[in-house]
Amino acid sequence: MSNFAATPADAGTDVQFPTSNVDVPLPWLAQVWKQSISQRAARFGLAWISVVAFCAIFAPLLANSFPIAIKMNGRWSSPFLHQLTATDVTLPILTLLCGILCFVRRIGFLSKIYTMLIATVIVGSLAFIFIRPPNTPRETYRLLERAGRLQSVVRTPIPYTFDDRLYDQFSADHPHPWAPSHDHWMGTEKFGADITSQMIYACRIAMAIGFISTGISVLIGIVFGGLMGYFVGIVDLLGMRVIEIVGAIPTIYLLLIFVAAFPDYRSIYLIMAIIGLTSWTGDARFVRAEFLKLRNQEFVHAAIAAGLPLRSVLFKHLLPNALAPLLVSASFGIAGAILSESTLSFLGLGIPVGDASWGALLNEAVSAGGGFIWWLATYPGLAIFLTVLSYNFIGEAVRDALDPKLRERS
Amino acid sequence: MLNYIIRRLLLMIPTIIGITLLVFLVMAMSPGGLTAGIRGQEGNMRPDQRKKIEEYYKKRYGLDQPLYRQYLRWLNHVLPFGAKEAGEGFPRKWPVGLKSPDLGESLMRHRPVIDVVAEALPVTILLNLITVPVIYAISITAGIYAARRRGNSFDVAWGTTSLALWSIPTMWAGVMFLGLFANRDVINIFPASGLHDTLAEQMRFLPSWPGGVFARGWLLDFAWHLTLPIICLTYGGFAFMSKLMRASVLENLSADFARTARAKGLTDRAVLFRHVLSNSVLPLITVAAGILPGLLGGSLIVESIFSINGMGRLMIDAIFQKDRELVMSEAFVIGIVSLVSLLVADLCYAAADPRVTYE
Numbered sequence: 001m002s003n004f005a006a007t008p009a010d011a012g013t014d015v016q017f018p019t020s021n022v023d024v025p026l027p028w029l030a031q032v033w034k035q036s037i038s039q040r041a042a043r044f045g046l047a048w049i050s051v052v053a054f055c056a057i058f059a060p061l062l063a064n065s066f067p068i069a070i071k072m073n074g075r076w077s078s079p080f081l082h083q084l085t086a087t088d089v090t091l092p093i094l095t096l097l098c099g100i101l102c103f104v105r106r107i108g109f110l111s112k113i114y115t116m117l118i119a120t121v122i123v124g125s126l127a128f129i130f131i132r133p134p135n136t137p138r139e140t141y142r143l144l145e146r147a148g149r150l151q152s153v154v155r156t157p158i159p160y161t162f163d164d165r166l167y168d169q170f171s172a173d174h175p176h177p178w179a180p181s182h183d184h185w186m187g188t189e190k191f192g193a194d195i196t197s198q199m200i201y202a203c204r205i206a207m208a209i210g211f212i213s214t215g216i217s218v219l220i221g222i223v224f225g226g227l228m229g230y231f232v233g234i235v236d237l238l239g240m241r242v243i244e245i246v247g248a249i250p251t252i253y254l255l256l257i258f259v260a261a262f263p264d265y266r267s268i269y270l271i272m273a274i275i276g277l278t279s280w281t282g283d284a285r286f287v288r289a290e291f292l293k294l295r296n297q298e299f300v301h302a303a304i305a306a307g308l309p310l311r312s313v314l315f316k317h318l319l320p321n322a323l324a325p326l327l328v329s330a331s332f333g334i335a336g337a338i339l340s341e342s343t344l345s346f347l348g349l350g351i352p353v354g355d356a357s358w359g360a361l362l363n364e365a366v367s368a369g370g371g372f373i374w375w376l377a378t379y380p381g382l383a384i385f386l387t388v389l390s391y392n393f394i395g396e397a398v399r400d401a402l403d404p405k406l407r408e409r410s
Numbered sequence: 411m412l413n414y415i416i417r418r419l420l421l422m423i424p425t426i427i428g429i430t431l432l433v434f435l436v437m438a439m440s441p442g443g444l445t446a447g448i449r450g451q452e453g454n455m456r457p458d459q460r461k462k463i464e465e466y467y468k469k470r471y472g473l474d475q476p477l478y479r480q481y482l483r484w485l486n487h488v489l490p491f492g493a494k495e496a497g498e499g500f501p502r503k504w505p506v507g508l509k510s511p512d513l514g515e516s517l518m519r520h521r522p523v524i525d526v527v528a529e530a531l532p533v534t535i536l537l538n539l540i541t542v543p544v545i546y547a548i549s550i551t552a553g554i555y556a557a558r559r560r561g562n563s564f565d566v567a568w569g570t571t572s573l574a575l576w577s578i579p580t581m582w583a584g585v586m587f588l589g590l591f592a593n594r595d596v597i598n599i600f601p602a603s604g605l606h607d608t609l610a611e612q613m614r615f616l617p618s619w620p621g622g623v624f625a626r627g628w629l630l631d632f633a634w635h636l637t638l639p640i641i642c643l644t645y646g647g648f649a650f651m652s653k654l655m656r657a658s659v660l661e662n663l664s665a666d667f668a669r670t671a672r673a674k675g676l677t678d679r680a681v682l683f684r685h686v687l688s689n690s691v692l693p694l695i696t697v698a699a700g701i702l703p704g705l706l707g708g709s710l711i712v713e714s715i716f717s718i719n720g721m722g723r724l725m726i727d728a729i730f731q732k733d734r735e736l737v738m739s740e741a742f743v744i745g746i747v748s749l750v751s752l753l754v755a756d757l758c759y760a761a762a763d764p765r766v767t768y769e
Contacts, residue, residue: 041573245428248745248752252707253725257737260729261436339579346581347714347726365585366715372589372596381582389577396573 031401042397045390052387056203057095060088063158063197065138071151072144079141080156082134086127087204093123138164158185160194162201162356167192177364180375187375189364193356199379201356206387209272209341210334216276217337218330221283226314226322228284229291236288247281254278255340259349268351275340279333286329290322328399335391342384358384411760415753422749426742427485433741434481437734471517471735484738487514513739518731523739526724531743533605534720537709540640542698545647550691552648553655558682560660569656572649580642580708584715587638603717605635639712646708647701651694658690665689688762695762699755703748 055062066079097119101112138161144150146168160166166176166188176192178184186195228239246254258274259266294300295318303317342359344350351357358380365377455463468474472483486492490511513523552572556565592602601607606628617627626634662668663686671681710722717723721740728736760766 041570241424241428244425245432247703248425248429248748249433249741250703250707250710250744250748252710253741253744256710256725256729257433257436257741260732260737261439335577342579343581343711346711349726349729359581362581362585366588372585372593374589377582377585377589381579381585384579385577385582388579389574392573392577 039393039397039400041393045393045397048386048390049394052203052383053207055200056207057091059200059204060084060156060161062156063160063162063194063200064156065141065159065161065164066136067141067153067155067159069154070141070144071153072149074151079136083136084131085133086124086131089131090120090124090127091204094120097123137167139166139168143168158194158196158200160184160197162193162198163354164194164197165192166194177373177376186379187373189361189376195361195375195379198356198361199358199383202358202361202380202383205268205341205351205355205357206338206383208268209275210338210387210391213272213275213279213337213340214330214333216273217280217333218283218326220276220280221285222287222319222326224280225284225287225289226291226319229288230295230314230318232292232295239284239288243281243284246278251278251336251340252343255344256347256349259344266350266352268355271341271344271350275337279336279340283326283329283333286325287322290325291318294318294321324402328395328402331391331395331398335388335395338384338387338391415757418753418756422746422753425749426745429745430484430488430738430742431481433738434484437732437737438477438480440732440734467517471515484514484735487512488742513742514735516728516733516736518728518733518736523735526736527721527739527743530719530721530724531747533718534706534709534713534722535747537636537639537643537712537718537720538702538705540636541643541647541705541709544640544644545651545701546694548644548648549651549655549694552652553690554659554682554687556652556656557659557663565656568652572653575645575649578645580646580711581715583645584638584642584712587642588715591638600638601635605632605718607631607635639716639718642712642715643705643708647705650701651697654693654697655690658693659686662686662689692759692763695755695759698758699752702751702755706744706748 060080060083061068064080064083066083068080069076069078094116098116101107101115104112107115141150141153142159145153170192176188177190178188180187184194184196186199188194189198224239224243228236249257255274255278258278259271262270300313300317303313308317341350342357342362345357345359346363348363350359353360361376361380362384365373365380465474472480475483488511491508513527515521516523516526519526552568556568559565587600588602589596591597592600607613613625613628613631615628617630618625659682663682665686667689668681668686671685672678676684706721709720710725712718713720713722714726721744724736725740725744727733728740
């Protein structure tokens, strides 16, 4: 492992994959990717995450109370377009951009990432400033259709938005939650929202929580662990104490304490930040260990001797060589972040009431007062389980690909 | 060894102080002030009454003082020595001296925190003390079994199952167990909440047959209540550990010393159980330090699902009520518990492996 991580150029000789017609070895990350993806479990994981990502990006096209197209008074219109929120618009645009960037060969990997980040900020802020959907009652078009005012309607596969509480279908003798039926494939929750729709919209929170909070924790881990590993001595000693302090309290307790410090209305971004702030210790340990190993290598000495600034030595020369264990810890970290969010929501301390989250749905399965509501327990739980399992599968595969010794053994 | 233990114990002090400081700062950031929780109880009081009672509470819990003094006040409570405060009886008229450490008073329950914690801590520790041996027993057995039949159907099935088990969220498992096996409408074979039956105090300790009718007794009642929570706490751990055990048995089976033992004419069983096993358990002891915080966290969820009054449930209550004294003491106690268990794990490692010395 030590030699392996230190000299990535040599690693190519260890790693073998079936279809190598080319003599030039692939870039190292590409090798790892190919190696991990060749495993069935990792492929399953990637497939499930693609499904979740698809649901997250195209949620309004999959489940929406507003029809895609209607014909009223002889004219076609699209109520769906007027009701798109900023998130609904931002996500597909960014996905499209990401897709285009993947096929552009000229730009380097890092610049692609920078482009994506800048685009995210610009598109996101523009969308949030300019797009303000009117607060039309969700049942409007159902009522119009029932009244026979619409000549034809094109609906999404699931004709309910996640916050559509079916006020028009309320009946006192048949209170919510309803069991799964032909109209509501996964039933409804206690306020009357359709669970299928909630599950689809919750994919957004799962994806966002996973990536953003892991991003935060990895970033903190890199800076913290990198400085510790590079400067050793007193910085390392103090840093290790801080890691010990944060690491000594079980993560869930730490999360609860941080959550308690904020008002009762907690936005999803706050939860992301909190999860990121409480889970960086593992990443910092990994980066520190790698930097400690690498700092006496010749290429680092050469970089220092060449008079490169500290920033360059740390992030351009040391970091790329220390990325390997970070990759593994990040993919397990995503699984952990999703679990943390659902746990917090399950305990009633997570995202605000009304937002869709798998954990919050699971919470309702037992807390609604009507005993055990199986459809509220089964589907969200299964979704959390599959997502966490997928990221764990991918993490395992990447780790096996990175560590040839481990691969031979099992 | 004693040197090492003392050094580790001393190193814990700054860590513990750091933990409490961190928690204190986070709690101090809480908007609405710390009296927000107290204010909720006041109900329909006249404004002047309300003001008076708020001032009373502020004074009583030292909330009117600057932050650093509040923190020092809390530290003063916890330490076995320190400055005298109103209501504390020191032996003589000294301003500073030895005293019995206490954890302050709960802002919402108006009870000494130490009493509240003393009720909850044994429950959590008991849950974890039962969980750890169960995890080890299952993972060592399964790991050996899988390694001996490497590549056969059990091995493959166990490998996949354990990764799947590892990914099942504890809360989902808990909710499903509760809903399927402790539900009057589905299968009602396990109790839904608590650690004891309401009548447990009147039971005999062991099962008995008074008048030909089976009475399960205190012990069996306890075990019956513990079954589902313990399953929820263990499955993740043994899934992870048995994988580790399998890998380490495989590694040791192909090591030089195992080959020597086989060349000496020992049977496979003797090689495995005399030589390989003791070496293979070492990594399991190393990771014990890593899974303990996870176990404590897991018991929080399990306690909340099965309504067990342990530290986790207490913490959730304290958070909901913004009870600062309780939250800080919880963090303090949990921090100590996890640091001590990490130390114990390290010592076990040294005890199991004679090559490891901490000098």
